[in-house]
């Protein structure tokens with residue numbers, strides 16, 4: 001599932017849920033007053049901003065990119081995510097070997113781990129949920145945000161003449 005952000009000018013911006021959520025969170029943090037005009041940032045309900053609001057938000061985001069506010073936001077966010085510890089893999093329950101029907105059908109229980117440096121190097125049995133490691137990064141770390149995402153969104157806002165999230 002993804003978010004299609006359609007500009008009234010025909011401009012178009014798209015992110016999957018892993019990219020859209022952190023982007024919308026950042027935008028709402030950086031431009032709270034303008035972003036409040038759109039109530040539904042996290043659903044495909046067709047909510048959005050008009051041309052004037054979109055332009056205003058573009059200017060705020062461009063200023064925040066220029067003065068390092070966005071860079072600091074992204075760095076702080078990444079630092080916080082880096083402190084989260086790995087979680088037990090839900091696919092193999094931490095064993096590193098997926099032995100459910102799918103795992104057996106696809107040969108995961110028989111697969112020998114050949115990756116150099118892998119903690120289970122040369123052991124038999126693998127899991128596609130954790131690369132056979134038994135641990136995964138927490139879900140929160142799957143949501144990605146970079147300065148370029150904000151730069152691209154600001155450029156879209158500038159061109160959009162207003163938008164709807166569909």
Ligand SMILES: [Zn+2]
Pocket residue numbers: 089090091092093094095096097098127128129130131132133134135
């Ligand atoms: Zn696993």
